[in-house]
Amino acid sequence: MGDNPEANPTDPNRRAFLRSLGSSAAAVAVAGCSTVTPSNADRQSGSRIEDTVSITLRINGKDRPLRVDPRTTLLDCIREVVALTGTKKGCDHGQCGACTVHVNGRRVNSCLSLALMHDGEEITTIEGLGAPEALHPMQAAFVACDAYQCGYCTSGQIMSAVALLKEPCDGSDAAVKELMSGNICRCGAYANIVCAIQKVRKSGSI
Amino acid sequence: MPTTPPGPGESPVGRSTPRVDGPRKVSGLAQYTSDFNFPGMLYAVPVEATIASGRVVKLDLDTAGKMPGVQAILHRENIGKIFRSVLGQGFDGICEERRPPFEDDVIRYYGQYIALAVADTFENAKAAADAVRVGYTREKPNVETDLKAEDEPNRLVSTFGPKERLQSQRGDADAAFANAPVKLDQTYVTPAETHNPIELHATTAIWDGSRLTLYESSQGVFNLRGVLAQMFGLPKENVQVISRFVGSGFGGKLFPWTQCPLAAAAARQLGKPVKLVLSRKMMFQSVGHRARTQQRVRLGATPDGKLVSLHHDYVYHRSMLDDHHEDCGEATAFHYSVPNLRVAFGRARRNVGATADMRGPGAVPGLYATESALNELADQLKIDPIKLRVLNEPKIDESLNLPFSSRHLLECFEIGAEKFGWSRRNPEVGSMKRDDLTLGWGMAGCTWIAARFPAEASLQLRDDGTARVACGTQDIGTGTYTILAQLASEKTGITLDKIEVALGDTSLPEGPLSGGSMVTGSLVPAVFAAADNAIKSLLTVATTTPGSPFEKRKFDDLAFERGRVFVKADDPARGVPFAHLLQLANLRLVTGNGKSDGSFGDPNAKFSTHSFGCHFVEITWQPEIARLRVSRVVTAIDAGRILNPLAGRNQIEGAVVMGIGMALFEHTSYDRETGAPINSSLADYVMAVNADAPPIDVHFLDYPDKEINQLGARGIGEIGLAGVAAAVTAAVHHATGIRVRELPVKIEDLLT
């Protein structure tokens, strides 16, 4: 492919990590780099996933030691490995915003990031904001303003909305709409989403 | 937005009621199909055809089959038996793509599934699917956009049964048009559109012996159960379909698609639960789309604007095998008073995936054409477009010769015009300005069918003072959970926080498809009947339980109100709480079942039942940078009684936003060479974002339509989309002088 005729992406033996490199080989070849290497020795017995790597994500205030496939996105890690399914997959390419979570307090598209890139970082998902019996003010405002319909993009909308209140924004409806445009709501509940955000902004509750 | 909940003792019906499922939705706990995970679950990823016409001649699985974590690569030779399904009675056995997956080696559309990689993780399954090498013989696909009706007989077969190409006629349309003093003859085109709910279609299949459980993103779990039971040769009762929350569908999830039997076949073969979630790209290929339409409208009129003839001849595309009918003439024959009319259609096969219902199927593209034609006629006659519509307002449904159950379209025009300020409109093109912007004002009417599907529901009164109301229908974001709680509260006086609602499961009483804007209207009588029967059961308990304060009373002496049983002659406030009676009788609960008939397609109907409305749209136009934006919309809707104005307004606003997208952005393009839907991503298929949504003022007329149900509630899911595009294109013409007759309106159309 392209300039790189030797790369054979469909080689069945090409696993998550090239065996030929290994950790020691990499360490010699690449001074100053730490190859994140899977280890057979510490692989949990019974794990079905080969070539996984140990990382720790701090999710919603709790350290989660995990073993992940290097290819696993932060989104799939949260949903399929950690089984926190409030964060949604809508496009898997950063084009809808349904997967929005906070990393170290900033909103990002978790679908375009590898879980491995976030070892030791602080992740907040919708479940970390509040539960039905103790909703975060933004969650409560979304209910009060009917700022959703089907609810599928809602987690991402709320994660964006909460982050937005701490971002540079003049507070006008127009600015809020622009800064919420990375979260597509196909049901079109946009006016009510703005209503919920402005309600929380005016209340000063966060 | 006012969201006053009901006060003590007040029914929530008709009041702005925050959704009862809201706290779960906002905390991430509402579970959609792909959120269910099971021990040992495998992940399946389909292999998609990368041609649109031809044959598979070679399937090289050597590499893929050896990749890490792969459990199986399933294909035509090893998938196991998947039967065909046929249309059943009523709304049963419906399937837009009838061919079972892998049935033959012929490829008829780009993205058709060829194989299925199943592995222990999503990453491994996807890598394996990508590593499957497919050899084809290729033929040039036909994705020609110009549509010509194929030579077919008048009587046709469609997905829903037989149809006549000559859909409706009265008088002599040809002669009347030929002799009409004023004529309009234009063709309007709407592109293929993709539903694109944000929730990807998904199936998780689990077998237990000969029992199949499907978690499925579905707008119609009962139909899906029936189709899948046929496809796997099972009795219906062996199949359970669960769809607790649906990330919307807009029609695309009404009927099963081929990923569902694929997941079920994989789970059958591997003996483990299998989860299959489509990619966004697949959403453009294999789960339906709104057909491209080409519609010729001919209007004949008198110089003062009375219609004398109406021709509506339309052609739509469909897939190579299937027969979905895009009924663009849905509203044409009854919406206007015209003595001479002919509505007819034709079809054209293309190498595209199966076409399907999309929000306001038929009527939405159809009304774009007919309402646009009316607007053009108004301009031609130099009369106000509202006046033209008033002149041609029918007194009865002239196609069925039946009275309308409740039609207040003229009042919609009055209210909409007033709220919008229509009287200030200067009809001269480009004449209206605000700041540095040119304004364009346009309007259009809209209508959508109102009817009921058959429905069943159950209601339980429980000894802790709570109630549970259940129906197998699903909530696709339209607020069905909340409506059921409101209806139960209305009948029992139990407050919403004490009502549990169960939906989205074929093990519950059979409920309707979430389609046609019919769920709310269908459920009212069923839930009311269930509540009445639960109360009857409770009163029987009250008169028969030893120690009951009503032990000596006759059944007919008793009444039930606001959660209390009392003697009719007495003050209701002195009644006994139902929970107390149940406790006395050592009963956990009493149950009432309710059932109501459908009215959809009733040949003996005494009324023509539809909802009506209109949209007024303002656009701003900056020719110096060719920037067009919709700046405000006023919509007036006559949809019977609105049970939850909070969710109702939201529905209409959302539909208007989709209408703006339809008018200005949305279209699926097929690559001429390969037949691929080439803009198959949410970056390239442009839908409205928050910044595109203008202020939308929605006004409901709120006239109950008692022909539909006791509360007079019709549906509102689709009507808000109908007519918007025609109002936008009228506004575009008013601002720019350019008449766009092929959607969407693009910048290049306006750069003159």
Added chain:
Amino acid sequence: MKTFEFIRAADLKGAIEGAARAKTAQQGADVRFVAGGTTLIDLMKLNVETPAHVIDINRLPLDKVETTPDGGLRIGATVRNSDLAHHPIVKQDYAVLSEALLSGASTQLRNMATTAGNLLQRTRCMYFRETAMPCNKRKPGSGCPAIAGSNRMLAILGASEHCIATNPSDMCVAMAALEATIHVQGPKGSRAIPIAGFHLLPGDTPQRETVLEPGDLITHVTLPAPISGSRQVYLKLRDRASYEFALASAAVVIKIAGGNVINARIALGGVGTKPWRSPAAEAVLLSQPATPANFRKAAEAALRDAKAQSENGFKIELAKRCLAHALQMAAKG
């Protein structure tokens, strides 16, 4: 996604040595740096990029924005687009860059995407992104179906018979107008590349998009001192109001004195195969009165060599209006 080795770079030297093993730093590279991931992970999911080694440079000390002794600005490679857009000096002195950054993508993506990553943003051509299709950029010699296919979004400037893919970056357009310099460290040492010479025209090697060689790591970008009294505008035109790539955009830095343009730097986006600086438009404006008529003349000059494809001819007029209007906005202050 194809499997790969994930390497966390601890220092610059290690990152560079790791990447120097690659056969190319261009399309199909077997070693890739990852920072924000918004381009690379996206393309890896599509199998358009299939690196065997991915080197994470997020922990390298490349995330600072600092003033330089000559009054300019030094922007680290991993400075996130949001942070750069909202940096007080950028807002104050390089408004065109702030506006361009904020017009691109969404807040979430801007929180991830980095300065260096944005310099290397890949085209949105739909044929490039679909591996089942021919594409000379992705698979040299396979052909360009966009020329006879869907090309509404594609380039009208700088295209060749082999490739008409648009460079989609907004940031780069502003940086072109600001005359940024890109600083690279590689196996043979460091070098400074003016942005005008950083991106390549497709010619007959569309797979080569920049001058980068294996092991080259962009460490930072410098901007020259701001032109005092200059006015800056970034204007982006697209179908919907936000979260979409440009059909046409213009970055304008002009200085007007006594009614005449005394300095002008102009670049166009959404229309070129690279961020499109327009010396021709600048020449038309220089020393001439700042009038709408002259702005239109400059726009005509900027698009003089534009070539339309089957669906994108309108972009010629659109880009002209975009530039003329941006100049007018700048002139009005």
